Amino acid sequence: MTAALSIRDLQKTYDNGFQALKGISFEVQPGDFFALLGPNGAGKSTTIGILCSLVRKTGGSVSIFGIDIDKDFPKAKQQLGVVPQEFNFSQFEKVFDIVCTQGGFYGMPRKLAEERTEKYLRKLGLWDKRSTQARMLSGGMKRRLMIARALIHEPRLLILDEPTAGVDIELRRSMWEFLQEINAQGTTIILTTHYLEEAESLCRNIAIIDKGDIVENTSIKSLIKTLSREVFILDTREALRDAPDFGDFEGRLLDEHSLEITVEKGQSLSDLFALLTPQGISVTSMRNRANRLEELFVSLLAENKQQKSDDAGEGQEAQS
Amino acid sequence: MSPQLIWTAFSTIFRREVRRFTRIWPQTLVPPVITMSLYFVIFGSLIGSRIGEMGGYSYMEFVVPGLIMMAVITNSYGNVVSSFYSAKFQRSVEELLVSPTPNWVVMAGYVLGGVARGLIVGFIVTLIALVFTSLSIQHIGLTVLIVFLTSVLFSLAGFINAIFANSFDDISIIPTFVLTPLTYLGGVFYSIELLSPFWQGLSKLNPVLYMVNAFRYGVLGVSDINVGWAFAGVLVFIALLSAWALHLMSHGKRLRH
Numbered sequence: 082m083t084a085a086l087s088i089r090d091l092q093k094t095y096d097n098g099f100q101a102l103k104g105i106s107f108e109v110q111p112g113d114f115f116a117l118l119g120p121n122g123a124g125k126s127t128t129i130g131i132l133c134s135l136v137r138k139t140g141g142s143v144s145i146f147g148i149d150i151d152k153d154f155p156k157a158k159q160q161l162g163v164v165p166q167e168f169n170f171s172q173f174e175k176v177f178d179i180v181c182t183q184g185g186f187y188g189m190p191r192k193l194a195e196e197r198t199e200k201y202l203r204k205l206g207l208w209d210k211r212s213t214q215a216r217m218l219s220g221g222m223k224r225r226l227m228i229a230r231a232l233i234h235e236p237r238l239l240i241l242d243e244p245t246a247g248v249d250i251e252l253r254r255s256m257w258e259f260l261q262e263i264n265a266q267g268t269t270i271i272l273t274t275h276y277l278e279e280a281e282s283l284c285r286n287i288a289i290i291d292k293g294d295i296v297e298n299t300s301i302k303s304l305i306k307t308l309s310r311e312v313f314i315l316d317t318r319e320a321l322r323d324a325p326d327f328g329d330f331e332g333r334l335l336d337e338h339s340l341e342i343t344v345e346k347g348q349s350l351s352d353l354f355a356l357l358t359p360q361g362i363s364v365t366s367m368r369n370r371a372n373r374l375e376e377l378f379v380s381l382l383a384e385n386k387q388q389k390s391d392d393a394g395e396g397q398e399a400q401s
Numbered sequence: 402m403s404p405q406l407i408w409t410a411f412s413t414i415f416r417r418e419v420r421r422f423t424r425i426w427p428q429t430l431v432p433p434v435i436t437m438s439l440y441f442v443i444f445g446s447l448i449g450s451r452i453g454e455m456g457g458y459s460y461m462e463f464v465v466p467g468l469i470m471m472a473v474i475t476n477s478y479g480n481v482v483s484s485f486y487s488a489k490f491q492r493s494v495e496e497l498l499v500s501p502t503p504n505w506v507v508m509a510g511y512v513l514g515g516v517a518r519g520l521i522v523g524f525i526v527t528l529i530a531l532v533f534t535s536l537s538i539q540h541i542g543l544t545v546l547i548v549f550l551t552s553v554l555f556s557l558a559g560f561i562n563a564i565f566a567n568s569f570d571d572i573s574i575i576p577t578f579v580l581t582p583l584t585y586l587g588g589v590f591y592s593i594e595l596l597s598p599f600w601q602g603l604s605k606l607n608p609v610l611y612m613v614n615a616f617r618y619g620v621l622g623v624s625d626i627n628v629g630w631a632f633a634g635v636l637v638f639i640a641l642l643s644a645w646a647l648h649l650m651s652h653g654k655r656l657r658h
Contacts, residue, residue, distance in 0.1 A: 095658065130658065133498075133499040134498060134499060134657065135495060135498060135499065135657050135658065136657065136658045137653060137657060137658065154501075155402055155501035155503070156501070158499065158500060158501045159501055161499075163499055165495070167492065168492075169491070169492035169493055169495045169496065170491070170493050170496065171487075171488070171491055171493040172491060173424075178417075178420070182413055182417055182496075183496055183500070184413075185409055185410060185412070185413025185414075185416075186410055186413060186414075186496060186497055186500035186501075186502050187406075187410075187500055187501065188402055188403075188405070188406025188407070188409045188410055188501070189409065190409060191409075230496070
């Protein structure tokens with residue numbers, strides 16, 4: 082099956098000599114919901130910039146649904162919709178005009194562009210604002226406007242660069258539902274985000290990029306499996322004066338209704354409950370102390386940093 | 402892209418450009434009308450009546466074609482340079498850059514948008530001129546053609562200025578320090594026959610002189626220069642500026658990283 086996106090040895094060195102991408106490779110399969118994660122300056126936006134032609138690559142190859150961007154970029158662009166990180170529409174144009182005009186840039190007849198504009202503005206809750214100048218919209222509405230604009234030509238691959246940055250929780254949830262809906266309808270989605278909970282909730286596969294290199298590329302499930310320990314917060318029905326017996330588990334009493342317990346690889350939650358129940362402790366709810374993916378993300382970046390400093394040390398030794 | 406898709410993309414850009422300058426008509430259409438009306442009143446009517454004839458015509462008749470051309474030149478240039486630079490500044494130009502629209506279609510859309518404003522302003526100024534004097538156009542086809550080509554040429558120049566511009570200062574430097582002197586010294590207000598041979602020779606290096614005189618020839622039937630050279634010069638400059646603009650776009654000059 083032809084990959085929705087195939088990136089091979091992609092490199093970018095800016096004019097000032099900064100090497101933003103050092104030869105990254107990964108693939109995204111059709112229908113996937115894919116997360117591209119990395120700290121600030123890792124190379125995520127450079128990668129997206131290359132895909133949509135705002136940044137020129139200095140090496141490697143990119144194919145979108147089998148169309149090599151070096152051979153037929155206009156055709157490849159027809160398959161692609163991009164929601165950038167920063168607002169990039171005319172602040173003085175009306176919402177309807179911004180979306181409808183974008184359809185024209187993709188060669189859509191005016192009538193079709195108007196129909197699609199109405200469809201996506203309604204879906205994203207912006208129809209009532211169609212005659213409003215873009216500058217009058219709230220931050221969340223502006224983000225939704227950019228999503229509507231990116232969907233006007235119904236691309237097969239949608240790339241969203243931190244679409245929920247600065248968006249309140251309620252709106253973020255509704256955007257997640259919308260993205261899941263269009264993904265279920267067949268649109269391949271690539272998402273960059275700083276909210277790791279978002280990536281874990283929405284995405285099936287993931288690539289983590291750091292300092293221009295891919296440090297991990299796998300499924301979210303596989304990545305979560307590599308966690309050696311997880312820390313849970315348990316809320317109890319009864320008030321606890323003293324910490325109960327935790328057996329082989331590492332735990333502590335946080336307050337009279339909460340326990341913090343670490344579950345190591347090989348231990349099970351069933352064993353934990355079997356230990357607590359005879360002590361008269363009923364657990365009413367439980368949650369991860371920190372986002373699981375966040376823990377992995379931090380540890381992967383730390384490993385990458387350590388690896389790089391080891392390599393640099395070896396290099397210096399070799400020179401001396 | 403197929404011809405149909407190219408036409409759709411072009412007409413979309415053109416329509417957006419027209420929508421932009423008609424939306425802000427108090428900034429785009431009214432000021433040149435007021436300025437030119439003042440020129441007509443002061444230079445044409447008040448001072449012009451004391452000047453007498455110029456090139457065999459009353460001063461008002463002589464100055465009207467030059468002022469119409471001046472309005473067309475400044476508005477064509479100003480429309481494209483401000484619109485395209487604003488799109489760069491707000492990053493809305495990325496809407497076009499990420500789309501499959503070819504560079505030449507983007508250029509053509511913006512340039513024809515500038516031409517539309519230039520011609521609309523030129524038409525309004527012509528109507529105002531009719532309040533002060535009568536105009537019997539001698540060569541209608543030639544008049545329309547030269548005003549159109551001049552508008553295309555200065556729209557292209559505005560487009561290139563906008564590509565290079567990094568700030569709003571950069572889009573006012575060329576109009577202030579290059580375009581205005583060339584226009585004022587381009588035979589709008591006087592015939593170069595009034596000048597000494599040295600200054601006549603120097604004036605003939607000014608491309609605006611050829612366009613103004615070609616237009617004046619179309620309207621009045623008189624010109625200081627060979628009209629054929631004027632057309633040839635304008636066409637050559639259009640070809641050169643188009644090639645330059647497309648070269649800059651294909652290399653992503655100040656548009657892509």
